[in-house]
Amino acid sequence: MKNFKLLLSVSLVAISGYFLLSADHIDAPAVQGTSSDITDFYAFQGSNTNNLVFAANLQGLLSPANTADAAFDENVLIEFNIDNTGDNVEDLVIQAIPRDGKMYFFGPFVPSSTGLNSMIGASATQTVVDITPYGEQAIIATNGNISAFAGPRDDPFFMDFAQYGEIIAGNASGFNNPGSDTFAGSNVLSVVIEVPKSTIGGTGTINTWVEAKTKI
Known part of the structure; x- marks a missing residue:
């Protein structure tokens, strides 16, 4: 088991059946330019309405020339947190960590501890996908009713920073x-997992947020 400690979190309140997002570009100088830097978090109902999709975008502002060399950090755990009881404490987590060109997803599962520290849920449901190289067709892995993707994508977030200024x-x-669009032509590293709603539990509103944690 590996211990991971919180680096950065981006929070979101999601309501089943609706698309909601949180964004945080150019606001974390301590981790900017690394795959600890969470730029966006999306949670939405899948095309299969029995499913929910969780997507984290990392390491924003990648130029096309630099994207091929960008890589997920094997010392950084991406953790999707799900609160289905309304107490703002994670009841379930989905973890993603890269190893040797693959992204390993664990969960959803009940974490052994909550808050800043995490342990990889090695005994939880595991879904493994090859990390898609830049410029190639998306590689999607399935494990039963769970689907997963990891790799570079065009940054989908729209923001006019000049006008904002x-x-x-x-x-x-x-x-x-x-x-x-300030982010037109720039890329991110994406981590995406789609899971059945039945694995999330609860009804109505859930609270969900994503964290990047580094190994200690």
Whole structure:
């Protein structure tokens, strides 16, 4: 077992059946440029309405020239946390950690401890997928009703930072439509898993957040 300690978290409140996201670009200088840097977190109902999808994007602002050399850090655990009882403490987790060109997913499972420290759930349901190389067709692995992906993707988040600066400076009253996408042409490293709702438990609203934790 490996111990992991919290580096950074991005939180989200998700309601089953709806698409919600949290974004955090260029706001974590201590980990910027590494796969500890969480840029976006998405949680949404899958095309199969019996499923939920959890997606974390990492290491943003990758240029096309640098994306092929970008890699997940084998000392960094990505952990999706799920609170289905409304107490803001994780009842279930899904973990993802890379090894030798593959991403290993564990869960969902009940963690042995909550909060800042985590142990890899080696006895939990395991789904393994080859990390998709840049520029190649997405490799998706399935394990029963669970599907998983890991690899570089075009950054899907839209933000006009120049106009945002004008608004903050008092020079503009709002955003343009459609505006200019600051992240156009840049890439991220994505970790995505789709699981049956039945494995999440609870009904109605769930709280979910993602953390990047480093091995100690």
